[in-house]
Amino acid sequence: xxxxxxxxxxxxxxxxxxxxxSGWVHRIRDLGAVNFIILRDRSGMIxxxxxxxxxxxxxxxxxxxxxxALNDKAPGGAEVRVSSLEVLxxxxxxxxxxxxxxxxxxxxxxxxxxRTLSLRNPKISAIFKVQATIVDAFxxxxxxxxxxxxxxxxxxxxxxxxxxxxxxxxxFDKKACLAQSPQLYKETMVASGLxxxxxxxxxxxxxxxxTPRHLNEYISMDIEMGFIESELELIxxxxxxxxxIFEEVANRNSAELALWKDHDxxxxxxxxxxxxxxxxxxxxxxxxxxxSEAGKGGRIFDINPxxxxxxxxxxxxxxxxxxxxxxxxxxxxxxxxxxxxxxxxTMSFDALFRGLEITTGGRRQHDYNALLEVLPxxxxxxxxxxxxxxxxxxxxPPHGGxxxxxxxxxxxxxxxxxVKEASLFPRDRKxxxx
Amino acid sequence: xxxxxxxxxxxxxxxxxxxxxSGWVHRIRDLGAVNFIILRDRSGMIxxxxxxxxxxxxxxxxxxxxxxALNDKAPGGAEVRVSSLEVLxxxxxxxxxxxxxxxxxxxxxxxxxxRTLSLRNPKISAIFKVQATIVDAFxxxxxxxxxxxxxxxxxxxxxxxxxxxxxxxxxFDKKACLAQSPQLYKETMVASGLxxxxxxxxxxxxxxxxTPRHLNEYISMDIEMGFIESELELIxxxxxxxxxIFEEVANRNSAELALWKDHDxxxxxxxxxxxxxxxxxxxxxxxxxxxSEAGKGGRIFDINPxxxxxxxxxxxxxxxxxxxxxxxxxxxxxxxxxxxxxxxxTMSFDALFRGLEITTGGRRQHDYNALLEVLPxxxxxxxxxxxxxxxxxxxxPPHGGxxxxxxxxxxxxxxxxxVKEASLFPRDRKxxxx
Numbered sequence: 071x072x073x074x075x076x077x078x079x080x081x082x083x084x085x086x087x088x089x090x091x092s093g094w095v096h097r098i099r100d101l102g103a104v105n106f107i108i109l110r111d112r113s114g115m116i117x118x119x120x121x122x123x124x125x126x127x128x129x130x131x132x133x134x135x136x137x138x139a140l141n142d143k144a145p146g147g148a149e150v151r152v153s154s155l156e157v158l159x160x161x162x163x164x165x166x167x168x169x170x171x172x173x174x175x176x177x178x179x180x181x182x183x184x185r186t187l188s189l190r191n192p193k194i195s196a197i198f199k200v201q202a203t204i205v206d207a208f209x210x211x212x213x214x215x216x217x218x219x220x221x222x223x224x225x226x227x228x229x230x231x232x233x234x235x236x237x238x239x240x241x242f243d244k245k246a247c248l249a250q251s252p253q254l255y256k257e258t259m260v261a262s263g264l265x266x267x268x269x270x271x272x273x274x275x276x277x278x279x280x281t282p283r284h285l286n287e288y289i290s291m292d293i294e295m296g297f298i299e300s301e302l303e304l305i306x307x308x309x310x311x312x313x314x315i316f317e318e319v320a321n322r323n324s325a326e327l328a329l330w331k332d333h334d335x336x337x338x339x340x341x342x343x344x345x346x347x348x349x350x351x352x353x354x355x356x357x358x359x360x361x362s363e364a365g366k367g368g369r370i371f372d373i374n375p376x377x378x379x380x381x382x383x384x385x386x387x388x389x390x391x392x393x394x395x396x397x398x399x400x401x402x403x404x405x406x407x408x409x410x411x412x413x414x415x416t417m418s419f420d421a422l423f424r425g426l427e428i429t430t431g432g433r434r435q436h437d438y439n440a441l442l443e444v445l446p447x448x449x450x451x452x453x454x455x456x457x458x459x460x461x462x463x464x465x466x467p468p469h470g471g472x473x474x475x476x477x478x479x480x481x482x483x484x485x486x487x488x489v490k491e492a493s494l495f496p497r498d499r500k501x502x503x504x
Numbered sequence: 505x506x507x508x509x510x511x512x513x514x515x516x517x518x519x520x521x522x523x524x525x526s527g528w529v530h531r532i533r534d535l536g537a538v539n540f541i542i543l544r545d546r547s548g549m550i551x552x553x554x555x556x557x558x559x560x561x562x563x564x565x566x567x568x569x570x571x572x573a574l575n576d577k578a579p580g581g582a583e584v585r586v587s588s589l590e591v592l593x594x595x596x597x598x599x600x601x602x603x604x605x606x607x608x609x610x611x612x613x614x615x616x617x618x619r620t621l622s623l624r625n626p627k628i629s630a631i632f633k634v635q636a637t638i639v640d641a642f643x644x645x646x647x648x649x650x651x652x653x654x655x656x657x658x659x660x661x662x663x664x665x666x667x668x669x670x671x672x673x674x675x676f677d678k679k680a681c682l683a684q685s686p687q688l689y690k691e692t693m694v695a696s697g698l699x700x701x702x703x704x705x706x707x708x709x710x711x712x713x714x715t716p717r718h719l720n721e722y723i724s725m726d727i728e729m730g731f732i733e734s735e736l737e738l739i740x741x742x743x744x745x746x747x748x749i750f751e752e753v754a755n756r757n758s759a760e761l762a763l764w765k766d767h768d769x770x771x772x773x774x775x776x777x778x779x780x781x782x783x784x785x786x787x788x789x790x791x792x793x794x795x796s797e798a799g800k801g802g803r804i805f806d807i808n809p810x811x812x813x814x815x816x817x818x819x820x821x822x823x824x825x826x827x828x829x830x831x832x833x834x835x836x837x838x839x840x841x842x843x844x845x846x847x848x849x850t851m852s853f854d855a856l857f858r859g860l861e862i863t864t865g866g867r868r869q870h871d872y873n874a875l876l877e878v879l880p881x882x883x884x885x886x887x888x889x890x891x892x893x894x895x896x897x898x899x900x901p902p903h904g905g906x907x908x909x910x911x912x913x914x915x916x917x918x919x920x921x922x923v924k925e926a927s928l929f930p931r932d933r934k935x936x937x938x
Contacts (some may be wrong), residue, residue: 072731092731094697094899112650112699133731134561134795159870161899186895189696206643218645219636221723221910223929224706227936235922237659239682240672242712242933249671250660255929261621263528264632265546271705272658279675289655297506297526395507436593457938461620463527465563465595476655495657495689499676501634502661504692504891 072133074400075109075116080150081138091116091150091156092133094190095126097170108145108170109134117119117144118321129161129169174332175466178488184504185383195325197492199464200319201480205270207318208291208474211311217266217293222255224248228454235276236318237286251473253407254458254503256294257266257434259465265296270476280498282488283375283426285376285477287497294471301417301432305348305395308421308429312393313343319483326484333485338392338455346386346393348419354396357384372403379425399432405440409433409470417470424482431472438462506567506596509543509550509779511726513582515572525550525584526567526592528624529560531604535913542579542604543568544624551578554586563595563603567875608766612922617931623928631926632755632762633913641752642725642908645745651700651727658682658706662888669710671720682708685907687841688892690728691868695900699730704910714932716922717809717860719911728905733864735851736903739829740783742855742863745908747777747825753917760918767919773827780827781819782853785837788830790820806837815857826858826916833866840882841875843867843904851904858916865906872896 073081073089081087084362090450093111107118107126126132137151137256166183167176181188189195209219225239225246236247239303243363251273261266273290293311298304305346316337328336349357351373358370361380370377373396385394398411408416409432418432432475435441441462452459495504507515507523514523527545541552541560550570560566560639600617601610603624615622623629643653659673659680670681685707692700707724727745732738750771753761761769783791787806792804795814804811808829819828831853832845842850843866852866869875875896880888887895914926924930929938 092901099562110697112697129900131899158901159705159896162897186692186695186900187898189693189698195697198654199652201655205653205655209643213640218633220632220928221635221639221704221706223721223927223931225708225721225931238674240930241936242710244936246936249900258620259623260926261620261628263544263546264623270655271514272655274659276676287657287659339870359908424869457923460938462598464599464621465561465565465593467526467592469566484655493657494654494693497657497659497675502659502675502678502680504688504894 075146076113077110077144078116078138078150079140082148084138086152087137087138088135090133090135091092091118091151093131093159094169095128095132098124098126098128100124109150110192110209115145117146117149118152119142119149120155125159126280127161129165130157131156131159131161131503140405148369160335171320174249176491178354182501183496183504187292194327196323196329197480197484197486198494199326200323200483201476201492203319203322203484204315204479205291206474207315208282208311209268209270210318211314212268212293215266215307215310217268217295218259218264220252220255220259220264220267220269222249222252222259222269224274226254227457233235236272237276241439250275252292254461256292256471257466257469258461260296260471261436261461261464261468261476264482265467266294266365267309271494273473274314276382278499280500281480282490285489285493285496285498288493289491291476292471293473294469298433298468298470300396300411301419301470304347304433304472305397305421306377308395308431308472308474310342312421315479316340316343316483330484334483336443337483342391343393345389346395347389348395348397349381350398351400351415352395352398354381354394355380359385373420376425378422378427382422382425385422394422396420396422404432406444406450407434409435409468419472421472421474423479425483426478428478429472429474431470433468433470435464436466436468438466508547509545509605509714512550512572512584513574513580516582518572521572521650522569522587523572523584523651524567525552528603529562529566529595531566532558532560532562532659534558539826542628543584543663545699549579551575551580551583553584554584554589557798558589560591561595561597563599563621563683565593565595566591566853571837578599578669586727591893605657608800612924616924616935617938619929627763629690630757630763631918631920632928634672634757634917635910635926636676637753637756638749638910638913639723641749643702643704643743645748646700646702647745649741651729652693652700653691653835654686654689654698654701654703655705656683656686656693656703658708660688661891668822671708671710684709684725685724688895689788689845690726690901690905691900692895694730695870695895698808699728699901700727702727708905712933713933717912719923719927719930722912722923722927723910725907725910726826727907728903729902730901732867732902733740734845734902735784735831735904738865738906739831739853739855742829742865742906742908743777743780746855749913750777750917752772764918769918771917776825777827779823781823782827782831783815783834785830785834786832788815788828790814794818807854809860812856812861816856816859828856830854830856838866839895840878840884842867843869845892845903853906855906855908859915860912860916862912864918867902867904870896870900870902872900 358377421429476491792811855863911926
């Protein structure tokens with residue numbers, strides 16, 4: 071029976087137990103008659119002592135049997151004294167880059183091109199262990215608040231956002247599009263009586279720009295809920311969700327956070343989340359301009375990426391938190407279905423975290439006639455939106471929701487410079503492989 | 505503060521408490537001076553007593569305040585005696601079908617066309633409450649066995665299965681395809697050292713046939729794991745996963761199962777799962793033919809849908825379980841990457857549940873040279889498969905995996921005649937909306 075690397079020490083403490091371990095050859099220290107091999111498996115690393123010459127290559131997959139023994143000098147305090155060794159899969163000797171080297175020196179393109187190898191570096195796989203926790207904690211926080219998980223179609227007949235940044239699909243004899251968001255479907259599910267729903271699924275934006283904050287395919291963590299009065303209730307839900315995610319990452323991923331210490335990886339305390347300021351768009355713009363001025367920067371006209379960084383820097387300094395909610399976005403910046411507030415505002419918000427927008431959300435218009443009235447002002451025609459509008463014909467409660475970009479949140483927790491690092495197989499204008 | 509329908513009785517027991525409830529008008533019994541309204545929310549139904557005339561329409565969304573009172577004649581044993589009523593969203597009076605009627609009399613096309621309304625029928629929304637449990641229990645069972653959740657791209661450069669049933673996407677100046685399965689990516693993640701991974705995500709098949717067992721977009725619940733010797737270890741994992749799913753559905757969804765009692769909805773006991781027979785393809789074919797002969801049916805030449813029903817009927821009668829694992833499929837029925845067994849067999853399996861294939865899985869070929877050798881026999885060229893093959897160059901453990909079709913499992917638990925009923929927004933050759 072195979073034991074994991076992390077369990078060898080316990081076997082050694084039982085005294086002279088024979089164990090079987092399997093994994094990848096991480097490092098070979100060839101001393102001629104004696105070889106020290108560091109073996110890597112999903113649980114960590116263990117030293118193997120091999121009393122013979124070897125022609126093993128790095129990254130080959132092996133299974134060994136031998137005595138588990140304590141050794142203070144070995145990583146983890148134990149080792150396996152090998153009596154038999156089997157090569158399950160030999161690696162070619164020439165690797166595109168050294169898995170056991172400093173991953174900071176490997177370029178992003180090589181890391182993405184060589185996913186099989188780059189993910190073997192513990193620092194790289196750490197990103198996706200944290201991401202798995204984020205997805206799980208997002209879901210469990212919402213289940214605890216009475217939300218039902220849904221799975222909606224990503225093949226849609228047209229856009230609900232009225233945008234043009236859509237990927238087209240040949241769907242038998244029709245044209246379909248890849249969904250930009252589950253917006254319509256989330257609203258349908260609220261109106262259908264489930265009231266509170268969430269979904270974790272891919273979303274698609276055919277945006278041509280290639281920046282460190284954009285992906286053409288990303289994991290959208292969406293919620294929608296009925297019977298709310300304003301975006302403030304949504305912000306409260308997001309605070310609870312984020313606090314739970316951060317708590318779970320702190321509990322389960324301390325080793326992974328430690329690997330990214332050089333990038334200031336960390337999660338905020340619950341207090342810092344619940345005390346995160348909620349400021350209006352106008353206030354945020356003032357703060358961004360003050361910060362910019364203080365840094366001898368130029369005038370800022372809207373909440374662009376530069377403004378997001380300024381506002382988060384201000385919040386960190388003045389409020390002790392890297393999380394800020396900006397609400398009351400002007401009408402012109404929000405989609406047609408956003409619920410109005412006052413004459414030119416909306417009940418909408420963004421969440422900014424450590425300099426990056428991680429969430430857009432808001433209350434939606436649920437009144438059929440109000441939607442009919444607003445469509446022409448956004449250049450939309452009711453006759454093209456019948457599917458969307460029908461949701462509001464048969465009784466739809468006041469509702470709203472938001473989406474958290476999973477890769478962005480992952481990147482901001484770990485201090486990654488580019489969101490692509492937080493996508494297993496990122497898609498951009500030039501990248502369709504691996 | 506709003507209370508849910510299910511909590512009104514507790515408020516009534518406190519004696520004369522004023523409560524606020526919100527939801528949809530499910531049924532109106534108009535007695536002139538007194539109206540009895542059944543209000544529906546996400547938790548269930550509650551009777552409202554309204555001492556005035558009303559022009560409320562069915563399915564309108566309302567909020568009422570009033571005294572919570574016990575009433576043995578009311579559904580659930582309590583009611584709200586309304587003192588104030590607010591209409592949040594009026595429904596048009598003419599509904600495409602009656603939400604509070606017998607949903608068995610509504611045709612499938614109408615149910616799918618009118619999702620906002622059909623999902624309001626408790627019997628229909630029950631399907632998706634069960635499905636949410638399936639997704640959650642699948643994930644938690646695997647997390648408990650050391651699996652990491654992954655999210656992989658659904659936009660791929662080509663097919664790994666060698667098939668032609670792909671949807672094409674206009675990806676900037678390139679052509680991409682929608683992924684048929686996360687096969688390559690699951691294998692990459694095993695080879696990358698995570699060893700054990702799972703994913704719940706959409707998968708796409710551009711199959712033209714329209715049957716009660718097919719969807720062009722479905723939710724695939726995938727796993728892949730390293731360091732296995734044969735498909736038997738995968739079957740053991742699937743048994744554990746299914747037993748956990750069934751247990752959680754029994755725990756959380758007894759009300760939903762009861763709504764589908766007329767379709768024999770139920771989940772098997774853990775014993776029936778762990779004792780499910782594992783029979784070879786040849787045995788299964790013999791059993792199917794015996795069953796067919798006994799029923800005066802014709803000769804069966806492979807494990808087709810008819811054979812699946814025969815084999816499951818046999819297992820139910822002879823072994824007391826509706827679950828059967830069929831392994832050792834002949835080479836010609838399996839994709840090139842399936843690990844061979846003997847001269848013409850493979851280490852592969854299907855899981856059949858209540859007459860329907862719900863899983864295909866198997867051990868995969870992990871040896872680079874063996875893959876190179878097998879490709880031409882499947883009409884494939886190594887130079888077109890470099891991305892796939894590179895996964896096996898740098899040390900890949902013996903591994904395998906399987907996928908459970910989420911809609912199929914949901915349908916077989918509830919006794920649904922068509923898998924489309926178990927998809928919120930199903931896609932078929934003719935259906936791209938809603």
